[in-house]
Amino acid sequence: MSKQIRVTVWNEFRHEQKNEVCRALYPQGMHAVIAAALQQDPQLSVRTATLDEPEHGLTTEVLDQTDVLTWWGHLAHHEVSDEIVDRVQQRVLAGMGLIVLHSGHFAKVFKRLMGTSCSLRWREAAEKERLWVVNPSHPIAAGFGPYIELPQTEMYGEHFDIPAPDDLVFVSWFEGGEVFRSGCCFNRGLGKIFYFRPGHETYPIYHNAEVMQVIRNAVHWAAFAGNDAVIPFYGKCCEPLEPLKVRE
Amino acid sequence: MSKQIRVTVWNEFRHEQKNEVCRALYPQGMHAVIAAALQQDPQLSVRTATLDEPEHGLTTEVLDQTDVLTWWGHLAHHEVSDEIVDRVQQRVLAGMGLIVLHSGHFAKVFKRLMGTSCSLRWREAAEKERLWVVNPSHPIAAGFGPYIELPQTEMYGEHFDIPAPDDLVFVSWFEGGEVFRSGCCFNRGLGKIFYFRPGHETYPIYHNAEVMQVIRNAVHWAAFAGNDAVIPFYGKCCEPLEPLKVRE
Amino acid sequence: MSKQIRVTVWNEFRHEQKNEVCRALYPQGMHAVIAAALQQDPQLSVRTATLDEPEHGLTTEVLDQTDVLTWWGHLAHHEVSDEIVDRVQQRVLAGMGLIVLHSGHFAKVFKRLMGTSCSLRWREAAEKERLWVVNPSHPIAAGFGPYIELPQTEMYGEHFDIPAPDDLVFVSWFEGGEVFRSGCCFNRGLGKIFYFRPGHETYPIYHNAEVMQVIRNAVHWAAFAGNDAVIPFYGKCCEPLEPLKVRE
Amino acid sequence: MSKQIRVTVWNEFRHEQKNEVCRALYPQGMHAVIAAALQQDPQLSVRTATLDEPEHGLTTEVLDQTDVLTWWGHLAHHEVSDEIVDRVQQRVLAGMGLIVLHSGHFAKVFKRLMGTSCSLRWREAAEKERLWVVNPSHPIAAGFGPYIELPQTEMYGEHFDIPAPDDLVFVSWFEGGEVFRSGCCFNRGLGKIFYFRPGHETYPIYHNAEVMQVIRNAVHWAAFAGNDAVIPFYGKCCEPLEPLKVRE
Numbered sequence: 001m002s003k004q005i006r007v008t009v010w011n012e013f014r015h016e017q018k019n020e021v022c023r024a025l026y027p028q029g030m031h032a033v034i035a036a037a038l039q040q041d042p043q044l045s046v047r048t049a050t051l052d053e054p055e056h057g058l059t060t061e062v063l064d065q066t067d068v069l070t071w072w073g074h075l076a077h078h079e080v081s082d083e084i085v086d087r088v089q090q091r092v093l094a095g096m097g098l099i100v101l102h103s104g105h106f107a108k109v110f111k112r113l114m115g116t117s118c119s120l121r122w123r124e125a126a127e128k129e130r131l132w133v134v135n136p137s138h139p140i141a142a143g144f145g146p147y148i149e150l151p152q153t154e155m156y157g158e159h160f161d162i163p164a165p166d167d168l169v170f171v172s173w174f175e176g177g178e179v180f181r182s183g184c185c186f187n188r189g190l191g192k193i194f195y196f197r198p199g200h201e202t203y204p205i206y207h208n209a210e211v212m213q214v215i216r217n218a219v220h221w222a223a224f225a226g227n228d229a230v231i232p233f234y235g236k237c238c239e240p241l242e243p244l245k246v247r248e
Numbered sequence: 249m250s251k252q253i254r255v256t257v258w259n260e261f262r263h264e265q266k267n268e269v270c271r272a273l274y275p276q277g278m279h280a281v282i283a284a285a286l287q288q289d290p291q292l293s294v295r296t297a298t299l300d301e302p303e304h305g306l307t308t309e310v311l312d313q314t315d316v317l318t319w320w321g322h323l324a325h326h327e328v329s330d331e332i333v334d335r336v337q338q339r340v341l342a343g344m345g346l347i348v349l350h351s352g353h354f355a356k357v358f359k360r361l362m363g364t365s366c367s368l369r370w371r372e373a374a375e376k377e378r379l380w381v382v383n384p385s386h387p388i389a390a391g392f393g394p395y396i397e398l399p400q401t402e403m404y405g406e407h408f409d410i411p412a413p414d415d416l417v418f419v420s421w422f423e424g425g426e427v428f429r430s431g432c433c434f435n436r437g438l439g440k441i442f443y444f445r446p447g448h449e450t451y452p453i454y455h456n457a458e459v460m461q462v463i464r465n466a467v468h469w470a471a472f473a474g475n476d477a478v479i480p481f482y483g484k485c486c487e488p489l490e491p492l493k494v495r496e
Numbered sequence: 497m498s499k500q501i502r503v504t505v506w507n508e509f510r511h512e513q514k515n516e517v518c519r520a521l522y523p524q525g526m527h528a529v530i531a532a533a534l535q536q537d538p539q540l541s542v543r544t545a546t547l548d549e550p551e552h553g554l555t556t557e558v559l560d561q562t563d564v565l566t567w568w569g570h571l572a573h574h575e576v577s578d579e580i581v582d583r584v585q586q587r588v589l590a591g592m593g594l595i596v597l598h599s600g601h602f603a604k605v606f607k608r609l610m611g612t613s614c615s616l617r618w619r620e621a622a623e624k625e626r627l628w629v630v631n632p633s634h635p636i637a638a639g640f641g642p643y644i645e646l647p648q649t650e651m652y653g654e655h656f657d658i659p660a661p662d663d664l665v666f667v668s669w670f671e672g673g674e675v676f677r678s679g680c681c682f683n684r685g686l687g688k689i690f691y692f693r694p695g696h697e698t699y700p701i702y703h704n705a706e707v708m709q710v711i712r713n714a715v716h717w718a719a720f721a722g723n724d725a726v727i728p729f730y731g732k733c734c735e736p737l738e739p740l741k742v743r744e
Numbered sequence: 745m746s747k748q749i750r751v752t753v754w755n756e757f758r759h760e761q762k763n764e765v766c767r768a769l770y771p772q773g774m775h776a777v778i779a780a781a782l783q784q785d786p787q788l789s790v791r792t793a794t795l796d797e798p799e800h801g802l803t804t805e806v807l808d809q810t811d812v813l814t815w816w817g818h819l820a821h822h823e824v825s826d827e828i829v830d831r832v833q834q835r836v837l838a839g840m841g842l843i844v845l846h847s848g849h850f851a852k853v854f855k856r857l858m859g860t861s862c863s864l865r866w867r868e869a870a871e872k873e874r875l876w877v878v879n880p881s882h883p884i885a886a887g888f889g890p891y892i893e894l895p896q897t898e899m900y901g902e903h904f905d906i907p908a909p910d911d912l913v914f915v916s917w918f919e920g921g922e923v924f925r926s927g928c929c930f931n932r933g934l935g936k937i938f939y940f941r942p943g944h945e946t947y948p949i950y951h952n953a954e955v956m957q958v959i960r961n962a963v964h965w966a967a968f969a970g971n972d973a974v975i976p977f978y979g980k981c982c983e984p985l986e987p988l989k990v991r992e
Contacts, residue, residue, distance in 0.1 A: 610859055611833075611932055612837060616978070616979075617978070617982045623988050654974075655978075657837065659930070671989070683907070685861065726902075729903075732865050734866070734901065736920030737920055737922070740870075741872075
């Protein structure tokens with residue numbers, strides 16, 4: 001339980017290079033701020049990777065050494081190569097955890113793993129959001145009060161076109177009148193996936209201590225702790241474990 | 249509730265042309281036998297479509313007039329064009345029901361909608377299967393006893409790499425020692441999907457009355473009866489429904 | 497599918513006798529208004545029952561002839577006899593549908609079927625509620641737009657201490673800042689249960705056409721259509737279906 | 745994560761005093777063998793309690809110091825006082841983990857927390873059981889192969905009348921032809937519950953290393969790691985978090 005968890009923080013890293021407000025908040029990129037907050041937990045070993053690195057920084061070697069991958073993208077989902085999407089999906093099914101942040105709902109790899117459009121309604125109006133805990137037994141909900149309040153966020157509203165989560169942890173209230181399932185757990189293959197809504201690039205979301213507590217909790221939850229003995233039998237023709245009746 | 253349900257029965261229709269045993273069981277193809285059994289229900293209007301027709305028989309016109317699609321494929325999953333897979337997936341998300349049969353677990357469109365490998369262990373040894381009802385409140389389980397017994401089947405065994413079903417209706421017992429989640433309901437977008445395990449091409453599975461009762465039940469369950477008023481708002485920037493506080 | 501569904505509308509019927517506002521809205525009791533709205537559907541045969549009738553109007557004969565029971569209570573949950581609670585629970589497990597309305601979240605029979613406290617936070621301040629559809633494939637969500645708006649309601653807020661619903665259909669937004677899982681489906685035994693939040697006695701909730709559309713939808717969904725062949729085997733010692741190896 | 749988990753192993757402890765076979769397997773009682781196996785994990789602090797102790801050994805003090813309770817009962821479910829059942833239920837809803845073993849499916853406290861009859865079919869014929877992993881991402885499934893095999897067990901068969909588990913980890917195959925959902929996770933209130941099927945008193949089930957690995961895994965999973973900040977608001981009338989429109 002207390003062994004090191006290797007985290008790769010992936011960022012598209014484009015807004016920070018184009019948008020003054022975003023750059024002021026995240027001069028080294030959102031990935032740098034997320035990584036620093038995760039690194040405060042001594043059990044986590046954190047590296048970063050970005051879209052414009054070769055293979056988007058997600059080589060087979062990097063993924064093989066990644067227990068949990070966090071994903072932030074928005075402007076350039078279409079620039080992520082299908083080969084890397086395949087590779088990330090395969091690693092998730094083989095047990096890698098995946099934390100999908102905010103506009104990552106439209107990332108190719110999230111849509112691939114969900115099988116749905118992952119669409120939603122939205123609005124960018126600096127409005128208030130309140131994330132309510134709806135499953136208080138869940139470890140991702142630990143370390144704060146009955147809700148988390150964010151003074152200014154982009155709104156995402158229902159219907160959010162995802163499969164029903166295997167566990168629903170947070171539901172958001174928005175000042176403008178909408179709700180959203182904003183903390184959603186999914187098991188896919190041997191991997192665990194957490195979608196977490198907050199994170200617009202021009203608000204200081206990843207400087208918020210409670211948001212980062214959720215992401216740290218999610219990393220611990222998503223690190224593989226299951227049974228990989230099932231893998232060798234996938235797609236295999238297997239001898240019977242019991243004698244079959246002879247038939248003629 | 250009593251309006252007509254338009255069903256399209258899709259079949260790869262290759263085994264029937266190559267394999268003597270299969271042809272003897274299904275001289276006109278499995279689709280013909282499945283369609284005939286569905287047609288016994290006066291509420292169902294049934295057509296068929298096969299791989300080797302233009303656009304695999306699944307033109308936009310056909311899909312637009314299909315409430316529920318049933319799918320049988322095995323040898324030639326890779327021959328199904330990605331364009332048609334996209335089209336079927338979009339129709340499911342927009343509300344078309346989908347019944348995936350037996351080796352259709354590896355169909356491109358099922359893997360696409362699940363997001364997982366859909367792998368399993370298997371064996372072809374004419375062994376006994378018994379499908380136990382594990383959710384007796386579900387309408388797909390209506391019309392037979394506490395289990396369905398099939399004297400000779402191909403075995404499919406766990407771990408079956410699918411998302412946890414939204415409803416699990418049947419679990420199979422196999423003579424050779426395995427179990428399998430063999431009747432699985434999924435909601436995806438506005439559509440409903442039922443995976444049903446029985447169906448190997450060289451056993452008379454679709455001549456079995458209880459198997460066909462399950463498929464008829466599933467067609468009724470999968471026909472859209474929900475709310476499509478959510479669709480116009482997908483991906484839309486929406487005005488606030490409540491006045492927002494003025495911020496400076 | 498088109499056979500008659502027998503509905504019993506149960507009401508505590510106390511507020512109507514004590515409170516002027518409630519009486520003005522519901523001179524014959526809430527049950528009368530709910531029953532009338534259900535009776536508009538020719539497939540439903542509706543009767544009513546109230547707390548102060550002998551056996552609370554829920555004799556064995558009445559329950560045996562009830563396919564779906566709706567339940568409204570608030571002031572006098574503790575006056576419902578445990579014997580009747582047992583009887584209703586048994587009928588639900590044997591296949592009767594149950595629609596629990598508003599303050600019925602604290603009814604003995606709902607707490608019994610859930611196993612949890614069914615607690616929540618609340619406020620009575622005539623505030624606005626908006627119920628968002630989060631599962632548009634579900635038949636209970638049919639017949640209106642992407643949300644239902646109620647101008648004045650009592651607020652119920654999370655955490656609502658229920659088991660995770662088998663299907664979550666609605667999530668509510670409240671003007672005062674809270675959210676709530678306000679349309680929740682549960683399968684228990686052979687029975688189906690729907691909890692539906694709206695319904696405070698001093699607002700004209702059951703005069704709202706969309707609210708009544710939801711309740712009608714829920715009645716259709718909850719009527720038993722499953723498999724009762726499993727019942728005779730509960731608690732039974734059963735002969736093996738396959739020969740066991742002889743052991744010495 | 746690495747703080748001590750306080751486990752109380754509860755046992756009815758009657759079979760061991762009446763039945764020679766059971767006593768030979770468990771001279772000090774099943775609880776002694778279970779406790780010893782758990783105690784091998786240095787993170788666990790283990791005590792035991794039995795039916796015939798005052799308050800069944802489950803005083804308020806003991807429960808307040810219990811993070812996870814394991815429960816084995818069979819002959820004397822009816823002798824467990826309702827007061828203690830209430831107390832255990834309240835502790836579970838407040839965050840205590842509960843591991844229910846084998847014939848504990850009929851324990852008052854399990855039926856109370858499930859809301860259903862918890863009935864099943866059964867047979868005592870020393871037959872083979874094989875527990876298949878159906879959720880390999882789950883930590884309870886860690887530490888063994890794709891299944892666990894038990895050479896001689898009592899059979900439990902479907903339909904098992906429980907709510908659909910929040911996570912289904914194991915499904916059992918039985919030599920005599922049945923299947924069973926044998927490893928089931930439930931979240932109730934702040935607590936986590938695991939039902940684990942194996943454990944008949946006259947077979948050496950709790951001497952099996954893999955069975956005890958599962959129970960140890962379940963203890964770690966069930967220990968509270970969530971959010972108890974929601975508790976003070978249950979049943980409370982709460983001031984609005986946002987200003988409400990003035991209405992006249």
